[in-house]
Amino acid sequence: MHFQQLTYFVAVAEARHFTRAAEAVHVSQPSLSQQIRALEAELGADLFSRARGNITLTDAGEALLPLARRILADAETARHEVQELVSLRSGRVRLGATPSLCTGLLPDLLRAFHDRHPGVRLLLEEGGSHDLVRQLARGALDLALVVLPLPAASPALTTVELLREDLVVVSAATEPPPGRDGSIRIADLEGAPLVMFRHGYNLRELTLAACRAEGFEPTFTVEGGEMDAVLGFVRAGLGIAVVPSMVAARAGHDLRRTTLAGGGLRRTIALAHRSDVDPPRAARELQRMLLEHRPVPG
Numbered sequence: 001m002h003f004q005q006l007t008y009f010v011a012v013a014e015a016r017h018f019t020r021a022a023e024a025v026h027v028s029q030p031s032l033s034q035q036i037r038a039l040e041a042e043l044g045a046d047l048f049s050r051a052r053g054n055i056t057l058t059d060a061g062e063a064l065l066p067l068a069r070r071i072l073a074d075a076e077t078a079r080h081e082v083q084e085l086v087s088l089r090s091g092r093v094r095l096g097a098t099p100s101l102c103t104g105l106l107p108d109l110l111r112a113f114h115d116r117h118p119g120v121r122l123l124l125e126e127g128g129s130h131d132l133v134r135q136l137a138r139g140a141l142d143l144a145l146v147v148l149p150l151p152a153a154s155p156a157l158t159t160v161e162l163l164r165e166d167l168v169v170v171s172a173a174t175e176p177p178p179g180r181d182g183s184i185r186i187a188d189l190e191g192a193p194l195v196m197f198r199h200g201y202n203l204r205e206l207t208l209a210a211c212r213a214e215g216f217e218p219t220f221t222v223e224g225g226e227m228d229a230v231l232g233f234v235r236a237g238l239g240i241a242v243v244p245s246m247v248a249a250r251a252g253h254d255l256r257r258t259t260l261a262g263g264g265l266r267r268t269i270a271l272a273h274r275s276d277v278d279p280p281r282a283a284r285e286l287q288r289m290l291l292e293h294r295p296v297p298g
Contacts, residue, residue, distance in 0.1 A: 003075055005039040006068040008032050009047060013065050016055045091282035092121040096132040096144035098202065099227035101269065104246030105145070105163075109293055113286055120282045126226075128200040133157070136274055142283035147202040148268040159270040162294045167206065167265040168248050169258040170231070171240040178240055183261040190216040193239035195230050196223035202267065207242045210265055231255065 011021035012032070022029040040047050047061035057065065097106060102124065110122060125135060129146040136144050136157060150157065169184055171177065178184050178192065189211060196218070197204040211218045221239040227247065234241050235254050242265065248257040271290055273279050279287060 001039065001042055002035075003072065005035045005042075006072055008035050009039060009061075010065065010068050010072065012036060012048065012055065013057055013061065018055065088117045088282055088285060089119040091119070091280065092123055093280070093283045093286050094123045094125065094140065094142045095283075095286065096125040096127060096135055096141045096146075098128060098132070098145065098147065099126050100203065100244045100247050101145045102126055103227055104244060104250060105269075109289060112293070113289055116289075117282065117285065129202050130200055133272070136272060139274075139277075142273065142279045143287060144272050146270055146272050148270050150272075156275040157272045158275045159272045160291065162269045162271055162290065164266050164268050166245045166259070167203070167242050167267065168245050168260060169240050170234055170243050170248050170251060170255045171258065172235055172237045173254050173256045175237055175256075177256055177258060179258055179261070183259045185261050186210045186265070187214045187216075189218060189240075190214070191219055193221040194218050195225070195233045195239040195241040196220045197230060198224045198226065203242060203244070206265055206267060 007025060008021065008027070011025045012018060015021040015024060018033055018036075019029050022032040025032070036047065043060065043064070045060035046058050047064060049056045049058055106124075113120075114122065125132070125141060125144075127135070129150070132141065132144040132146055133150060135141045145162070146159070148159065148161070150159070169178060169189075179188055194207075196207070208218065222233050225233060227243070230241050230243070231247075231251055233239065242260075243251075244267065245257075248255065251257075271287060273283075273287070278284070
């Protein structure tokens with residue numbers, strides 16, 4: 001039994017006429033009739049009743065018709081899926097992410113994606129979650145890694161949680177360690193010199209909220225920086241900073257990492273895209289890799 005024979009069989013079953021069926025599938029009528037006879041011989045049953053030119057399905061034909069349609073539909077689906085994978089020889093993915101995730105989570109994963117699909121261009125937009133949500137809403141991004149919860153006025157987005165990450169305190173390795181016994185409490189940050197991120201940064205909002213929950217306003221020595229700038233200011237001894245643990249792990253030996261005691265601070269990272277638009281094929285492939293290789297939630 002061949003796909004071509006099933007195609008011809010379905011065409012005759014729908015047209016109820018051999019000549020019109022042959023025209024529909026762009027083959028000569030004798031060739032179509034020959035393939036139908038071969039299929040009947042293979043199955044050991046007549047599929048059509050041909051009395052006086054009136055073409056009707058036999059019981060065997062009626063039983064085969066829905067199965068043939070399903071087989072042909074599945075074959076077409078398989079063909080399209082393979083063609084879509086092949087099409088990843090080219091294309092683009094517009095991905096948004098916070099600077100901390102660009103530093104910690106994405107380098108290895110984007111390298112793996114590029115190795116698998118070297119013809120796909122990766123366009124990366126760094127920004128805070130609020131900015132990335134706006135970019136998604138206006139169609140400037142296909143996917144974005146954002147911090148949950150989203151702003152209250154966010155557009156309709158589909159989000160999938162990727163990981164929950166602890167925040168830690170980093171300080172210059174040349175300075176005395178903050179806190180005691182290798183950890184520090186949020187309350188111990190009162191009066192400590194903090195290097196603070198710019199407005200719109202989720203890390204800024206999380207740190208401020210935690211300090212205010214302890215009843216104090218933090219003291220800033222420098223504020224307004226992006227991730228690389230904040231780490232540079234800390235290395236220079238201008239103060240300490242609260243950063244994601246993945247960033248601290250890659251920051252180098254000139255920075256000391258101190259855990260936050262008493263449950264500390266955590267943030268939830270999610271992968272987001274617009275609910276009303278399916279991401280392009282290349283973006284869906286990157287999405288699949290992100291979900292497959294997401295870190296185990298801590």
